[in-house]
Amino acid sequence: MSSSHAVLDTASESDPGASAVTAVTAVSGASAAPGTAPGAGTADRRRWLALAVVMTAAFMDLVDVTIVNISIPSIERDLGASFGAIQWVTAGYALAFAAGLITGGRLGDIYGRKRLFLIGITGFTVASALCGFAANPEMLVGSRLLQGAMAALMVPQVLAIIHVTFPAHERGKVFGMFGAIVGLGAVSGPLLGALLTQWNLLGLEWRPIFLINLPVGIAGVVLGRKFITESRAPKALRLDLVGVVLVTAALLMLIYPLTRGRELGWPLWGHLCMAGSLVVLTGFVAYERRKTRKDGSPLVELSLFRVKSFAAGIAVQLTFGVALGIFFLVWTLYMQIGLGWSPLRAGLTGVPFSIAVSVAAGLSVQKLVPRFGRKVLQTGALTMVAGLLLHIWEAGRYGLEIHSWQMALPLVVMGLGMGLIVAPLTDAVLSGVPREHSGSASGLINTTQQMGNALGLGLVSVVFFGVVDDRLATGGAQAAGAVGATGAASVVGAAFADGFQHALWWVVAVLALIFAVMFALPARPGQHTEEKADLDEAVAGDR
Template identity: 45%
Template sequence: MTVTAPEATGETQGYRWRWIALFVILAAEVMDLLDALVTAIAAPTIQRDLGGSDSVVQWLGAGYTLAMAVGLITGGRLGDLYGKKRMFLIGALGFTTASLLCGVAVSPEMLIASRVLQGLFGAVMLPQGLGLIKEMFPPSDMGKAFGMFGPVMTISSVGGPVLAGWLVDADFFGTGWRMIFLINLPLGLAAALAGIRFLPEHRESGATRLDLGGVGLVSLAALLLTYPLIQGRELGWPWWTFASMAASVVVFALFGRYESRRAATGRDPLVTPSLFRKRAFTGGLVAGLAFFSGVMGFGLVFSLYAQNGLGFTPLQAGLAGLPQAIGGVIGFGLAMSGLQERLGRGLLQIGAVVMGAGAAVLALTIHVAGTDVTAWQLAPGLGLAGIGMGLVMAPFFDIVLAGVEPHESGSASGTMTAVQQLGGALGTAVLGTLFFNLLAAEWGFGASMEVTVWVEVGLLALTFALSYLMPRHARPEQAGH
């Protein structure tokens, strides 16, 4: 393994370039977080401008997260093979180019294809940053470096939807919704140029070859599942949609068998098979799939309900969802105050209950207030759900990865992050399809939103039940606290 700092000729200068490099990496994280959030707010405007069916709204989010999910599993290994700095720069420039293509898209198909490209290049870019931080910073500064991610992610999650709504409403230079993608151009170019100057060279000397067969199988399985879930409703659910979903189960099983054989013959698998023999890890994967499906699916449906059902502008819709984001900040802050260490898995379970209660309050508010409901009336339920979401997410990854062996940690982390993205794609597909089905059956926006919220409550109940498969604490020494 080699790490070379750019012109780090003195202790002070070396200290300085490390922190500048960190801000380059954080800029890339901001681009990804914003692009994961903004299309939910802009989707109704995009559909009115470019045309296309309701499935276009779902593919704008699902195409990005599905490509990200598949790419993340192997994105980190590309950095080990070809150099983290090089792959970060390729990812950043590719992401910026894909954003430009999104901004100039002339059809729904071109926009969706460009979103898929964004997801793929994002999956190349993001893992490199985390790996570089581990190599750049000494143990004494590692906590401070990773601690920067919390505020940045929080500000992005709170401000992303509001920024998207403001950009769409402001219609700068007549660009309308296109500005939510074009804003990535200065960010991406600045990150790439600064990365050339300040990011260190890093490559693993013992890196193994890519598992392209595994990538192909898991990509096919994910597409066989997601495509019919989104397109089936508009096509009248022909027989092949159900055959496709059944085939996805078969291909996922083939993927598992292929990975086991690869590991048995001494080749490096895409996902370490021994992980799936750990009850805590597999339970966490399924729990994460349920939880993130509900969170991401709700975000899209709420935006459609607020704009198409209540007549909110994109900016008003972004502001209406702000209590949930602020609640998430509060919940995360409570967890970090010591609750996470003391309660462990219990904090995750409390969070699921609080979030479910907030969703129930939201559903009841929509039912009672009807079409005259205001953003202020929606705020208590959204805020409570946000607090619960923060309480769940704070300990989630730490607890799920608790029983993973050191040699499995890289594969486990990549798999968990990929499942988070896959959950987003499935949630967008399932909850979005449910919402559009109910509207087609003339349920009305309020009733359709209520049902969708109660489905999210069901997914949270499943998350709660599956949490009992996880260890009580991430580290044994916390059990006595």
């Protein structure tokens, strides 16, 4: 039984959907600061190359979050890594990424978004090389932590770079294009990881999953230096070092126990640590207020939370992260352990979901949101609920005999719903945010989504593993008397199928809550008003 628990825990960090949301968040908000970019960029074809660079970088981060999970067995065998080290390979990246996002966004506001983007992508590429050539588990864990920290510098800069490169009336097209590739990124990480590991290129086994970043990262640095325009906040700001320490400590105290809690048996110190994070966060808020009064240069601009759309959007991001954290984890476990599917088959099963997200994301930003506003996001939540209910019914109806093609319909419905939410959500959240604070706001949104993901992973141990453990305990005698490995596997599979259905009911409940919170979002995203004003100004200038 201990070996099966090791397999379950090892898989517990997989969350492609949450990563997809993070990637969309990084580029879909359009309230970034006006920098030194010329307003005449409309006719400049170079801006499309700049867009390709930042899109590729964000996509690279998205894939790298999920590509590792599929290759964990190969890493474990090749390096002789302990289970604790393997946990850190997967969780270390997420911890460093979440802890550094707010600081990374503010550093871009202060020192320049292009500069921080280039530092981030350079560091990310170097860290990828260190991961690929890791000689032992300790080196791999340290390199993954460095990767996450560099991603935290790179990702928050993307939306500001897009803003200064494209006029407002073109951003709908840009966000639609990016939303279309995010759906592919949601499942391409596991699929690419499965292929690269299975091919065993040059006998390198798992190492190409990291080394594939090298040519992409080098090209991003070279092209980024040439085509991306520098920008920074118009008002001189200083880095709030005390705020950095406090917010990083609060996030680590919350996220670390959640990501490691089940493996460690939910120790008392973990619960005390999570409770203490609220105390540290309260101290952080008090300090930021004092810092604002003192020199007007806090790490987080607390006045942002007085903007109704921002405060409501943060709440939506948090709860949406919880929903995705639960679903994508239990879905992966259900397919690979409960149904016994190979990583490659599980990755291919997710392709219809990916395509549906891509299609809906493009339509939502370009066609639907300008006409229907927040109703599009609420429709997305209800559509996801419909897909979940269909998935629950199919899991109960077909049991362990379910086929990949039978999952296609619920996954397409869910993907359409997710696409209607993830692409326009940040537009709505940032529509009322002052431009000079866009980097800080973007980092805060990304951090909130990561916190939601961590909370979702924590809840999985209750809403999924609790049911699985109960079913396996009550079916122990049956498992002991089962004929051969096939009989025992059917007992485990049935437990996972029950846990999967139970967990999905929780996701339905969370999405119902999201639907209600969305009423606090603006009826029409402010960006579209800005687009019209920009277009009118451009027309007036041509006369």
